[in-house]
Amino acid sequence: MKRALITGVTGQDGSYLAELLLEKGYKVFGIRRRTSTPNYENVEHIKDQIEWLDGDMTDLSSLLRAVKEALPDEVYNLAAQSFVATSWPQPIATGEITALGVTNMLEVVRIVKPDARFYQASSSEMFGKVVETPQKETTPFYPRSPYGVAKAYGHWITVNYRESFNMFACSGILFNHESPRRGLEFVTRKVTDAVARIKLGLTTELRLGNLDAKRDWGFAGDYVKAMWLMLQQDTPDDYVISTGETHTVQELVEIAFGHVGLNWKDYVVIDEKFVRPAEVDLLLGDCSKAKEKLGWELEVSFEELVKMMVDRDMEKHRIKSGVQNENTNQFC
Numbered sequence: 001m002k003r004a005l006i007t008g009v010t011g012q013d014g015s016y017l018a019e020l021l022l023e024k025g026y027k028v029f030g031i032r033r034r035t036s037t038p039n040y041e042n043v044e045h046i047k048d049q050i051e052w053l054d055g056d057m058t059d060l061s062s063l064l065r066a067v068k069e070a071l072p073d074e075v076y077n078l079a080a081q082s083f084v085a086t087s088w089p090q091p092i093a094t095g096e097i098t099a100l101g102v103t104n105m106l107e108v109v110r111i112v113k114p115d116a117r118f119y120q121a122s123s124s125e126m127f128g129k130v131v132e133t134p135q136k137e138t139t140p141f142y143p144r145s146p147y148g149v150a151k152a153y154g155h156w157i158t159v160n161y162r163e164s165f166n167m168f169a170c171s172g173i174l175f176n177h178e179s180p181r182r183g184l185e186f187v188t189r190k191v192t193d194a195v196a197r198i199k200l201g202l203t204t205e206l207r208l209g210n211l212d213a214k215r216d217w218g219f220a221g222d223y224v225k226a227m228w229l230m231l232q233q234d235t236p237d238d239y240v241i242s243t244g245e246t247h248t249v250q251e252l253v254e255i256a257f258g259h260v261g262l263n264w265k266d267y268v269v270i271d272e273k274f275v276r277p278a279e280v281d282l283l284l285g286d287c288s289k290a291k292e293k294l295g296w297e298l299e300v301s302f303e304e305l306v307k308m309m310v311d312r313d314m315e316k317h318r319i320k321s322g323v324q325n326e327n328t329n330q331f332c
């Protein structure tokens with residue numbers, strides 16, 4: 001039985017990855033940090049199948065204990081302060097968790113289990129300002145947020161440990177990926193959750209920032225398969241994972257409202273509060289290397305993804321608010 005250790009297992013990607021690895025027969029260890037109110041929402045259905053270890057990315061001693069206990073064949077480093085907007089008001093915490101946290105984990109793996117295969121959750125945010133489109137593995141980085149800068153550090157330290165210590169360390173440069181398990185602060189989920197509440201009469205408006213930003217949005221369930229594939233190759237390498245399509249935030253909004261028969265213009269209000277100090281205007285990834293070398297394929301399209309998220313949020317709010325479903329088919 002292969003042993004995998006996942007940091008960030010309670011997050012969106014961690015939960016899909018844990019499911020995938022459990023299905024493949026892995027023994028899955030998950031690192032959780034102490035919170036005043038534990039949140040297992042994403043992993044409730046598999047909570048009992050995960051071996052829980054306590055740890056924090058900023059505390060090397062806790063990671064040391066966790067890796068010694070798990071003795072993993074594969075380590076998936078997904079933990080991060082992952083919300084770009086928060087990285088301006090919390091640049092140091094973001095650096096400590098999202099940048100130096102990677103070194104903490106790499107050091108522990110190097111010392112305790114140097115033959116373990118290591119996956120680092122790198123991000124298209126590292127590309128930042130448009131230098132080249134579509135963006136690929138060789139496109140230079142120009143990050144535009146403290147988060148992007150921290151991820152660029154995490155990326156290069158992973159490459160450096162591979163080259164310095166001959167570790168099997170891979171970096172997946174993943175473009176935005178979403179799901180019904182996405183945090184409510186990210187724009188896709190913020191939109192789909194609001195659309196559901198508006199449709200059910202629970203709220204009347206949705207406040208957003210820049211509607212012109214373009215993102216390459218895919219489905220998280222498809223993307224975790226690429227993480228696993230990277231660690232099954234003969235040699236470690238870095239890969240861009242994306243859909244190869246880009247859409248504006250406005251297109252996302254149009255599809256989400258349109259899916260429940262509403263016109264977004266009647267509900268969306270632009271609020272400067274959600275406009276960022278520096279924006280990433282356009283992300284569009286070229287994932288031909290991953291397709292060719294990993295045999296990785298997308299299964300869910302952008303439109304299917306948005307509709308799936310709206311449907312789930314409708315279902316959730318209907319149950320929570322006790323609103324009856326008068327026309328089930330409309331949302332299925």
Ligand code: NDP
Binds near residue numbers: 081175
């Ligand atoms: P989430 O924000 O959903 O999950 C982040 C996870 O990290 C949570 O489990 C969180 O735990 C954990 N975490 C945060 N801080 C610490 C800490 N100090 N110590 C230990 N654990 C911590 O992110 P996603 O699942 O969306 O993303 C996974 C990874 O992939 C992240 O590194 C993200 O930056 C990166 N990424 C994501 C992309 C996306 O579009 N989703 C695209 C490219 C990269 P808790 O539950 O306690 O908060």
Ligand code: GDR
Binds near residue numbers: 210
């Ligand atoms: P992003 O995701 O910053 O790309 O990072 P997010 O969904 O937060 O923003 C996407 C774009 O939408 C614009 N936007 C808004 N965003 C939010 N959150 N709220 C708003 O009200 C709003 N209005 C407009 C933003 O300006 C931005 O252009 C995500 C995270 O998952 C990172 O961890 C990951 O590394 C990258 O994707 C790839």
